[in-house]
Amino acid sequence: MIKIDKLTKIFETPNGPVTAADHIEMEVPSGEICVLLGPSGCGKTTTLKMVNRIIPATSGKIYLGGEDTSGMDTVTLRRNIGYVIQQIGLFPNMTISENIAVVPKLLGWDKARYMTRAKELLEMVALDPSIFLNRYPNELSGGQQQRIGVARALAADPPVMLMDEPFGAIDPINREVIQDEFLKMQQELNKTIMFVSHDIDEAVKMADRIAIFRDGHLVQYDTPDDLLAHPKDDFVKNFVGDDRALKRLRLVTAESVMQTTFAYVKPNDTLAEALTKIDAYGYRDAVILVNDLHQPIGYVPKATAINMKGYCGEHYVGLKTIARTTDDLRKVASKMFTHDIVWMPCVDENGRLVGEVTQRGITHYLGATYQRDTSPSQPQPLHQAKEAS
Amino acid sequence: MDLLNFTIDNLALLGTLTMEHISLVALAVGLAILTGVPIGILITQNERIAKVVLYVASIIITIPSIALFGLMIPLLSTIGHGIGYVPAVITVLLYSQLPIIRNTYTAIHNVEPSLREAARGIGMTPFQRLKMVEIPLAIPVIMAGVRTAVVMNIGVMAIAAYIGAGGLGVFISRGISQSDPRQLIVGAIAVSLLAIITDYGLIRLQKRLTPPGLTAAR
Amino acid sequence: MTNQLKQTYYFVLLACVFALGVYLQGAGTIDDFLYYQEDIVYLTVQHIELVLLSGGLAILIAIPVGVLLSRPRFQKVAESAMQVLNVGTTIPTLAILALAMSFLGIGTVPAVFGLTIASLLPIVRNTYIGLKEVPAHLKEAASGIGMTELQMLFQVEIPNALFVIFAGIRTALAVNVGTVPLAFLIGGGGLGELIFTGIDLDEPIMMLAGAIPTAMLAIAIDSVVGAVSYVTVPKGCNPIRARQ
Ligand SMILES: Nc1ncnc2c1ncn2[C@@H]1O[C@H](COP(=O)(O)OP(=O)(O)O)[C@@H](O)[C@H]1O
Ligand SMILES: [Mg+2]
Numbered sequence: 001m002i003k004i005d006k007l008t009k010i011f012e013t014p015n016g017p018v019t020a021a022d023h024i025e026m027e028v029p030s031g032e033i034c035v036l037l038g039p040s041g042c043g044k045t046t047t048l049k050m051v052n053r054i055i056p057a058t059s060g061k062i063y064l065g066g067e068d069t070s071g072m073d074t075v076t077l078r079r080n081i082g083y084v085i086q087q088i089g090l091f092p093n094m095t096i097s098e099n100i101a102v103v104p105k106l107l108g109w110d111k112a113r114y115m116t117r118a119k120e121l122l123e124m125v126a127l128d129p130s131i132f133l134n135r136y137p138n139e140l141s142g143g144q145q146q147r148i149g150v151a152r153a154l155a156a157d158p159p160v161m162l163m164d165e166p167f168g169a170i171d172p173i174n175r176e177v178i179q180d181e182f183l184k185m186q187q188e189l190n191k192t193i194m195f196v197s198h199d200i201d202e203a204v205k206m207a208d209r210i211a212i213f214r215d216g217h218l219v220q221y222d223t224p225d226d227l228l229a230h231p232k233d234d235f236v237k238n239f240v241g242d243d244r245a246l247k248r249l250r251l252v253t254a255e256s257v258m259q260t261t262f263a264y265v266k267p268n269d270t271l272a273e274a275l276t277k278i279d280a281y282g283y284r285d286a287v288i289l290v291n292d293l294h295q296p297i298g299y300v301p302k303a304t305a306i307n308m309k310g311y312c313g314e315h316y317v318g319l320k321t322i323a324r325t326t327d328d329l330r331k332v333a334s335k336m337f338t339h340d341i342v343w344m345p346c347v348d349e350n351g352r353l354v355g356e357v358t359q360r361g362i363t364h365y366l367g368a369t370y371q372r373d374t375s376p377s378q379p380q381p382l383h384q385a386k387e388a389s
Numbered sequence: 390m391d392l393l394n395f396t397i398d399n400l401a402l403l404g405t406l407t408m409e410h411i412s413l414v415a416l417a418v419g420l421a422i423l424t425g426v427p428i429g430i431l432i433t434q435n436e437r438i439a440k441v442v443l444y445v446a447s448i449i450i451t452i453p454s455i456a457l458f459g460l461m462i463p464l465l466s467t468i469g470h471g472i473g474y475v476p477a478v479i480t481v482l483l484y485s486q487l488p489i490i491r492n493t494y495t496a497i498h499n500v501e502p503s504l505r506e507a508a509r510g511i512g513m514t515p516f517q518r519l520k521m522v523e524i525p526l527a528i529p530v531i532m533a534g535v536r537t538a539v540v541m542n543i544g545v546m547a548i549a550a551y552i553g554a555g556g557l558g559v560f561i562s563r564g565i566s567q568s569d570p571r572q573l574i575v576g577a578i579a580v581s582l583l584a585i586i587t588d589y590g591l592i593r594l595q596k597r598l599t600p601p602g603l604t605a606a607r
Numbered sequence: 608m609t610n611q612l613k614q615t616y617y618f619v620l621l622a623c624v625f626a627l628g629v630y631l632q633g634a635g636t637i638d639d640f641l642y643y644q645e646d647i648v649y650l651t652v653q654h655i656e657l658v659l660l661s662g663g664l665a666i667l668i669a670i671p672v673g674v675l676l677s678r679p680r681f682q683k684v685a686e687s688a689m690q691v692l693n694v695g696t697t698i699p700t701l702a703i704l705a706l707a708m709s710f711l712g713i714g715t716v717p718a719v720f721g722l723t724i725a726s727l728l729p730i731v732r733n734t735y736i737g738l739k740e741v742p743a744h745l746k747e748a749a750s751g752i753g754m755t756e757l758q759m760l761f762q763v764e765i766p767n768a769l770f771v772i773f774a775g776i777r778t779a780l781a782v783n784v785g786t787v788p789l790a791f792l793i794g795g796g797g798l799g800e801l802i803f804t805g806i807d808l809d810e811p812i813m814m815l816a817g818a819i820p821t822a823m824l825a826i827a828i829d830s831v832v833g834a835v836s837y838v839t840v841p842k843g844c845n846p847i848r849a850r851q
Contacts, residue, residue, distance in 0.1 A: 054751055078753035089748025093766035093841035102762070103752055136843030152752075162751075444616060451829045452822040453785040459802040459818025463811035472806075544699030548789065552806055561705045565792050570709040577702035577709070584697045 002028040002051065002160060002192055007060035009046050009216075020046040022216040023060070028209070030065075030159075031190035035203040038213035039239070044196040047213070048162050051194065052081045064160055079103060082153030082161035082191070086168045088145050090137040096122070096148055097133040103156045114155075121151040126181055143174040150182065154189070163195045167202070179205060200240055204228070204247050212236050225251045229369040245366050246330075254332050255325035257365040258346045258355030264288040265300060267313025274312050275305035288345050289316045294352040296322060296345040322347055323357050332357055395571040403560075403579060410556035410583065413549075414542050417478040421485030421538060426531060428486070429493025430519065439494060446487035454480060454545045458552050477549035484545060485538035492534030496527030529599040536591040543584045547576075557583065643816040646801060651820050654787055654797035657715075658828065661722035662783045666776060669727045673734025673772075674760070685735065692728050700725045700786040708793040718795025725786055726779040733775025737768030766841050773836035780832055784825040788817070798824075 009021040021043045028034040036044040049055040051062055053074050062069045069077055090099050097118045104114035119129040125147040137145055146166060153161055167175045183206065186193070197203050203210050204224045212220045212227070212235075220232040228244045228251070231237040240247065263277040265287055278287050286299040289312055298316035308315050320339040323332045323346045335344065336359060343358040396403065432439035449457075461476040470476070500523050508518045550558025560576025563569065631637050676685040700721075707721030741764050749759040765772075791799030801817025804810075842848050 052751055054747060075753045075755055078751060081751075083748070083751035085744060085748060085751070087742070087744035087748075089742075089744045089751075091745060091749070091763055091767070092844040093763070093769075094843065106753060106758065138843055441615060448616075448826060451781060451784075451825050453788050453825055455788045455799060455802050456818040456821035456825070459805065459814040460822065462806065462814055466811065471811075472809075540697050544701060547699050547701045551803065558701065561701055562792075564705065565708065568713075573705045573709040577705040581698040581702045584699055585694055588694075588697045 001030045001063075001065055002034075002194060003063040003066075004047075004051075005061040005063070007047065007050055007062065008058045009043075009050060009055060010058045019216050021050070024218050026211055026218060026221055028192055028194060030192050032208035033186065033193040033195055033206055034209045034211060035207035036194065036196045036211050036213060037198065037200065037203045037239075038219075040198060042213040043216040044198075044213050045164055046216075048164055048194055048196050051160075051162055052078050052083060079107060079156065080158050080160065082158045084146075084149050084153045084161065084163040084166040086165040088142075088149040088169070090145055090148055090152070092137050095134050095136055096140070099137065099148060100152050100155050102152065107156055117155060118151075121154060124154075124185060125151045143170050143178055146170055146178060147181075154191075159192060161191045161193045163193065165196050165198070168197075168199075175202075182206075200247065204250060212239065224248075225369075229366075248366060249329040249333055249362075252329045252365065253325065254323045254327045254329065254346050254357050255355075257329065257361045258323075258325070258357045259361060260355045262288070262356045264290050264296075264353060265312045266290060266292075267311065267316075269312045271300065271305045271308055271310055271312060271315060274300045275302070278302050278305060286317075288353065288356070289313075290353050296347065296353045319345065324349070325354060329362055333362065392571055392574060396575055399575070403575070406555065406557050406559055407579065407583065410543070410546055410558075410580070413474060413478060413554060413556055414481065414539060414546050417481035417546075418485050418535065418539050418542060420478070421482045421489055422535060424482070425486050425489030425534075426493050429490040429531075430497060432490070432494055433497045443487070443491055443494070446490055449483050450487045454484070454548050455551070457483070458549070462552065472553045474549070474554040476552055477546060477554035480549070481542040481545055484542060485535075488534040488537040488541075489531065490534075492530045492537075493527060496530035497523050500526055525600055529595055532591070532595040532598055536588065536595060539591060540584050540588050543580065543587060547580045639812045640816060643801065643813065647798075647816055647820055650796065650798045650800055650817075651824065654821070654824065657718065657722065657787050657790055657795060657797050658780070658784055658824075661719045661787075662726055662780050664719070664723045665726035665730060665779055665783070668723070669730030669775075669779075670734050670772065672727075673731045674738065674765075676731070676735045677738035689732065689735065692732050696728045696732070700782060701789055704786065704789055704793055713794035715795055718790040718793055721793070722783055722786055722790060722795075726783040729778040729782065730772070730775045733778075734768070734772050737771030737775075738764050740771065741767045767844050769840045770836070770845055773832070773840060777829065777832045777836065780828055781825070784828050788821050 004024055004026050007021055007024040008019070011018040011020055024043075024047055026034070036047060038044055046055055050057040050060075051069075064080070090096075091102070094102065097115065100118040100121055101109075101114040104117060109117075118133065122129040122132055127144060127147055132140070132144075132148075137148070140148065146169075149166065153163075167178055170178060179202065195206060197206070207224050210220075210222060210224055210227050211218055214235055220227060220236050222230070225248055227236070228240055228248045231240055231244070237244075263281045263283070265274045265277060267289065274287050277283075281287075283302070286301045287305075288296050289298045289300055291297050296319060298318050300312050300316050304315050304317075320341065321335045321344055323335065323344050325346055325348055332344070336342065342360075343356055345353050346355045346357050348354045428442065432442050452460075457480045458476055461479060462471045465471050465476050465479075504522060504526075505518065508522045513521065546554065546556050547558035547561060550556055550562045557576055557580040560572045560579065564571070564573030564576055628637075631640075675681055676688055703725045704718070704721040707717040707724070711717035711720060745763055745767065746759065749763045754762065787795075787797050788799030788802060790797050791803055798817045798821045801813050802821065803817075805812075805814030805817060837845070837847065840848075
């Protein structure tokens with residue numbers, strides 16, 4: 001856990017003092033990624049670098065795992081904090097394995113141990129040790145170098161990581177890949193991470209919590225979904241963008257918006273039965289058909305049910321697409337747009353029908369939280385920072 | 390005090406020797422510019438030849454000047470110019486080749502390909518391109534090479550007093566042979582000041598010659 | 608330099624030497640030359656000793672000075688020091704030797720002193736510049752990782768500045784080797800003795816007996832420094848070692 005208490009930095013410059021961070025208060029729970037977000041010059045980097053004292057704080061305290069760090073000596077403190085910067089900063093004079101092993105070496109590990117560790121880490125960041133261990137940084141692409149940068153920070157398994165725009169210099173396609181890899185790693189490693197970004201999309205994707213900075217102040221500290229749903233003021237609203245509702249799509253899974261009470265028919269049901277169900281549930285166009293394993297295989301259109309006779313198994317239309325419970329709404333919406341449909345069945349990991357996602361369901365879910373903005377009587381979760389700042 | 394008196398007494402000689410020193414270096418470096426710049430431009434046409442030329446020039450500059458004198462005098466004495474300013478000027482000429490050729494070559498070689506292409510695009514002939522684009526852009530860098538050559542060779546010319554070339558080295562050589570600290574110090578200081586002042590002046594000149602659009606001269 | 612180029616060069620050199628040999632043999636010069644053999648050997652050893660002593664001293668003094676000047680706490684001093692050094696490098700070496708002689712007299716001590724001073728400047732300068740030019744983000748990464756100041760100096764800063772430092776050493780030794788023959792003038796010995804005496808006595812063979820070994824020694828020393836720098840500077844930050 002990282003706890004920051006009234007942290008302040010005032011730079012003395014020839015043009016007078018500059019307050020880069022003003023009484024910042026926040027807490028990053030263990031195992032979470034907190035993204036510091038805001039426009040250039042708002043004090044994100046300064047706040048981050050005060051944690052490992054690359055920038056000495058003017059006042060305020062920092063606690064790691066409950067312990068006040070002001071008593072620790074700088075070198076010990078830093079060896080317990082992984083550090084990744086945008087310029088990567090791999091040492092050109094060292095090979096990849098030497099770069100990764102540099103902290104373990106400083107900590108006095110023996111050679112066998114740090115070499116094993118270097119190999120292990122290379123595999124973790126998806127690079128083949130037999131190819132990369134003995135290369136030099138200038139023989140790697142930018143994306144590969146940043147993977148090594150992350151591996152180096154993880155080498156001595158520090159509980160806390162600080163990352164200053166770590167993926168900022170990587171091209172957009174590789175950035176997505178490396179972000180995904182990093183999130184996958186984090187699921188296993190459960191580090192407590194402070195991560196600076198100026199990119200709202202990156203923040204929404206990576207963060208458990210987002211801290212929005214403006215001119216050295218922490219303006220809002222919330223989960224991504226709450227931040228997008230309830231930007232605290234116009235500054236935050238502008239910063240997250242007009243399409244903030246769309247950005248939330250990524251944060252919500254199909255499972256949380258699907259309807260679990262719904263009608264379906266089996267191949268042996270008659271079309272008359274299908275029509276009854278369609279009418280009973282008030283469906284406008286069709287009803288889902290499932291097989292014996294309860295997997296959706298198609299749908300029976302209302303027109304068919306009215307005009308034809310026979311069994312559903314003989315008169316159904318194949319499904320164009322389905323949603324999985326774990327799909328985020330962005331994916332679901334994208335499928336709807338692609339196939340020009342307004343609903344689709346939702347299946348579990350075994351492909352069995354568990355619900356249906358409708359366009360109304362999605363808009364309703366997103367809209368429901370926005371309603372709260374206008375009805376302040378409702379309880380608001382996770383707004384510790386609001387009161388503090 | 391002694392030193393001051395000596396200087397005043399020998400002011401005329403000091404002036405003559407300084408002028409001699411300057412004209413010898415100027416003559417030699419001037420000739421070196423006339424050879425070095427065209428060579429530097431020509432070798433941009435062929436990378437292999439460029440490497441060979443630069444390598445040979447770097448070998449020449451590695452040879453200590455007095456050794457070069459020692460090699461040249463026996464050769465030149467066959468045409469009756471063994472001792473005197475001729476071997477000195479030739480040596481300086483040879484020494485100046487590396488900085489001048491190298492800087493010309495790199496400057497022209499490093500002219501941005503897009504500029505060259507633009508020049509070609511508006512229909513300049515290769516010669517016009519050289520004259521209107523490449524050389525103007527290269528001038529500050531070539532000047533830097535000339536400056537290196539001049540400053541280095543003020544020192545070389547001082548040594549050339551030992552082969553009868555004249556110049557400020559005469560004070561030093563006499564000072565050493567006569568164990569006369571006055572001549573030693575005056576000679577050493579005069580030649581040092583000449584180098585320092587020339588260097589400063591050439592830096593200023595280099596800045597003046599930099600096209601206003603080019604801020605950072607190398 | 609590429610191997611191919613070296614081969615070309617050696618071939619040309621060999622051809623020249625051969626042609627010269629044929630000519631000189633015909634003129635009976637070789638025998639005259641051999642007359643100086645003993646002197647050449649003795650003076651060459653002395654010459655090398657002077658280079659090693661003054662060059663070694665210069666390196667030993669200059670690198671720590673350069674390192675110190677590059678530390679933040681000496682920043683102000685360093686800027687003025689660099690200006691002085693820049694002016695200093697323009698001073699002709701003969702003038703430095705002359706000044707050394709006028710204060711310390713004649714002999715090996717003023718010679719070594721003058722040579723050391725003349726060789727110091729490029730090394731201090733390049734050490735300082737090389738260390739200053741180590742990118743700030745490397746230093747930040749190093750301290751962020753928890754390196755102490757000394758660990759950072761030896762594991763990150765010096766290795767990354769080494770190429771530039773060696774360039775300074777190479778320049779310095781070139782200056783040194785070029786000046787050693789002048790050391791004879793103030794009583795320091797070395798191959799300069801044959802050259803200067805040859806000039807005085809108008810003895811071409813004697814001049815050559817000094818000039819040829821002096822020239823070859825200079826080229827050899829330069830190649831040795833080049834080779835040492837090639838293998839010493841870590842591969843990852845050595846611009847002249849080709850990337851794979
Ligand atoms: N070393 C410094 N000296 C003076 N001012 C600084 C220094 N570092 C940062 N600042 C100022 O502090 C403010 C915050 O900077 P920073 O934390 O780097 O912003 P961010 O990372 O959010 O872009 C800026 O106004 C910046 O100009
Ligand atoms: Mg920043």
